[in-house]
Amino acid sequence: MAENKGVMVCGEIIEGKLAAITLELLGGGRGLADALGEEFSLVLMGSGIGNLAKEGIGFGADKVYVVDDPLLKDYQTDSYVAVMEKIVKQFAPNILLMGQTAMGRDLAPRLAFRLGTAVSMDCVQLSIDPDSKLLLQTRGVYGGNAKATYVCEGTKPQMATVRSKAMDPRERDDSRKGEVIAVKSGLDPSMIRTKVVNRVKEEVAGVKLEDAQVVVCGGRGIGGPEAFKDLEALAKALGGAMGATRPPCDNGWVPASLQVGLTGKIVSPTLYIAVALSGSSQHMAGCSGSKNIIAINKDPEANIFKEARYGVVGDFKKVLPAFTQKVKQLLTG
Amino acid sequence: MPNMIVCVKQIADPEAPAGSFRVDAAAKQVIPAAGVNQVVSPFDEQAVEAALRIKDAHGGKITAISLGKNFVMDVIKKPLSMGADELILLQDPPFEGGDSYSTAYALAMAIKKIGGFDLIFCGRQAADWDAGQVGSGIAEFLGIPSITLAKKVEFLDGKVRVERVVTDGYEVIEAPTPVLITVSNELGEPRYPKLKGIMAAAKKQVPTWNAQDIGADTSKLGAGGARTKLLKLFVPVKEGKCEIIEGEGPEDAGAKLALKLREAKLI
Numbered sequence: 001m002a003e004n005k006g007v008m009v010c011g012e013i014i015e016g017k018l019a020a021i022t023l024e025l026l027g028g029g030r031g032l033a034d035a036l037g038e039e040f041s042l043v044l045m046g047s048g049i050g051n052l053a054k055e056g057i058g059f060g061a062d063k064v065y066v067v068d069d070p071l072l073k074d075y076q077t078d079s080y081v082a083v084m085e086k087i088v089k090q091f092a093p094n095i096l097l098m099g100q101t102a103m104g105r106d107l108a109p110r111l112a113f114r115l116g117t118a119v120s121m122d123c124v125q126l127s128i129d130p131d132s133k134l135l136l137q138t139r140g141v142y143g144g145n146a147k148a149t150y151v152c153e154g155t156k157p158q159m160a161t162v163r164s165k166a167m168d169p170r171e172r173d174d175s176r177k178g179e180v181i182a183v184k185s186g187l188d189p190s191m192i193r194t195k196v197v198n199r200v201k202e203e204v205a206g207v208k209l210e211d212a213q214v215v216v217c218g219g220r221g222i223g224g225p226e227a228f229k230d231l232e233a234l235a236k237a238l239g240g241a242m243g244a245t246r247p248p249c250d251n252g253w254v255p256a257s258l259q260v261g262l263t264g265k266i267v268s269p270t271l272y273i274a275v276a277l278s279g280s281s282q283h284m285a286g287c288s289g290s291k292n293i294i295a296i297n298k299d300p301e302a303n304i305f306k307e308a309r310y311g312v313v314g315d316f317k318k319v320l321p322a323f324t325q326k327v328k329q330l331l332t333g
Numbered sequence: 334m335p336n337m338i339v340c341v342k343q344i345a346d347p348e349a350p351a352g353s354f355r356v357d358a359a360a361k362q363v364i365p366a367a368g369v370n371q372v373v374s375p376f377d378e379q380a381v382e383a384a385l386r387i388k389d390a391h392g393g394k395i396t397a398i399s400l401g402k403n404f405v406m407d408v409i410k411k412p413l414s415m416g417a418d419e420l421i422l423l424q425d426p427p428f429e430g431g432d433s434y435s436t437a438y439a440l441a442m443a444i445k446k447i448g449g450f451d452l453i454f455c456g457r458q459a460a461d462w463d464a465g466q467v468g469s470g471i472a473e474f475l476g477i478p479s480i481t482l483a484k485k486v487e488f489l490d491g492k493v494r495v496e497r498v499v500t501d502g503y504e505v506i507e508a509p510t511p512v513l514i515t516v517s518n519e520l521g522e523p524r525y526p527k528l529k530g531i532m533a534a535a536k537k538q539v540p541t542w543n544a545q546d547i548g549a550d551t552s553k554l555g556a557g558g559a560r561t562k563l564l565k566l567f568v569p570v571k572e573g574k575c576e577i578i579e580g581e582g583p584e585d586a587g588a589k590l591a592l593k594l595r596e597a598k599l600i
């Protein structure tokens with residue numbers, strides 16, 4: 001049997017565009033392919049994919065496999081797993097990567113089991129071992145308290161999902177040459193056991209958390225929904241976005257889409273202001289990429305102070321209004 | 334009256350303070366911290382809750398199963414005290430040292446032995462290793478559809494309607510039974526066991542099955558059946574120091590913090 005070769009990215013299309021995570025995977029995956037001296041490809045599944053293949057080449061792919069089929073319009077486990085199974089069997093990649101997204105969390109494990117191989121989920125670092133040439137897969141465990149490095153020795157492809165913002169995209173270069181290959185999905189409707197009957201968007205207005213350069217985040221210590229309005233005002237003054245740890249979301253104080261953390265959004269702003277949150281590892285998994293963390297918490301032992309650059313130990317109800325007022329003064333003065 | 338199975342895992346409390354966390358790098362194992370309790374993994378409690386809500390509405394039976402070792406009976410019986418009808422433990426040295434693959438295989442074989450199920454619930458990921466694979470893996474071994482990241486589950490005649498969490502919202506998905514569903518925290522608080530439930534659970538006999546009982550191919554179990562190899566387990570060293578800004582009271586400190594950020598060119 002032919003050897004598995006090549007690094008392959010399973011791409012994601014969101015509202016007709018390549019998802020940010022796909023561009024990041026093209027950036028990071030390119031490095032892995034170069035280290036191995038193997039080909040680098042991108043798989044795009046969807047309906048009406050258009051010019052996105054060319055964009056994939058511009059961001060680093062050598063080949064783009066395009067599977068364009070109305071049955072692939074919405075992500076569904078059965079259709080996407082079946083198509084990826086077909087692609088993997090046909091093109092035999094050595095390494096298969098995808099994003100740790102709602103799609104990746106669902107597709108990757110099911111596909112790995114289908115193929116009889118293994119996947120490491122939510123990797124924060126990938127590299128090629130210089131001796132074995134195997135993919136070293138490093139991921140957070142125990143809520144992020146520790147890191148674990150795995151290797152998949154016996155089966156192919158070696159699979160990994162990658163955390164948002166763990167890799168950087170390359171500069172788009174439209175002079176890059178590459179091949180676009182149309183692949184038939186091989187699907188028929190009877191293969192798809194689930195049905196998407198509705199989609200509900202719960203977007204918050206203003207700057208998107210994932211893109212914000214300033215994030216103001218509140219934790220359990222905020223105590224209720226009312227005080228989050230003050231965090232929102234501060235975020236607005238700084239041109240940023242508001243987030244929350246899991247407890248305020250679980251308690252219904254703020255919408256679930258504001259959750260920053262291991263099972264929520266991953267943010268990496270220049271300025272991250274953590275208000276009345278302890279800094280649990282599950283939360284830090286979502287914001288540790290921030291360039292500057294500022295903490296306001298009345299507990300001097302709170303873990304957040306081990307992560308922050310500047311902090312105030314005090315009751316946010318007193319600290320925050322004075323901080324916000326001075327910030328507004330400085331911004332207008 | 335659906336027949337439901339819920340997979341639960343016993344782990345060290347994930348809410349334990351980060352400072353207490355230690356790793357034995359040579360053994361590639363976490364050192365159990367003194368004073369940290371064992372609990373049912375939180376997303377698994379929500380999986381039990383999801384099953385209980387369906388039992389409340391439609392009746393039926395809930396069987397909880399757990400693969401592990403060193404079970405603390407008070408802890409692992411929690412699904413029973415919440416309202417599950419049966420609990421089966423899978424404990425046997427061949428099950429140990431596995432990864433998602435070998436764990437999912439063992440649980441799938443146990444579920445095949447139980448048989449006659451309409452719904453299987455799992456937590457979206459275990460709060461120790463955070464892999465989030467076993468649910469999908471069980472469904473693949475059983476050849477049934479799976480829906481992950483559920484925040485709401487409704488049981489309709491011969492099918493389910495699930496609200497699945499996606500970025501910035503949710504999608505509504507239907508699937509025929511039998512089906513496996515993984516549950517996320519957006520489902521809501523799991524119910525507290527009532528005294529009556531706790532007392533009934535305490536009296537309940539809990540069978541333990543081994544590899545032979547479930548007819549498992551031992552080459553697919555435990556460390557031998559694992560498809561990944563753990564090379565390194567470590568606690569990342571945290572560098573960096575926090576500068577605490579002080580003032581004559583919290584308001585003054587707040588104002589000084591803003592000035593410090595201006596000085597550092599951060600605002």
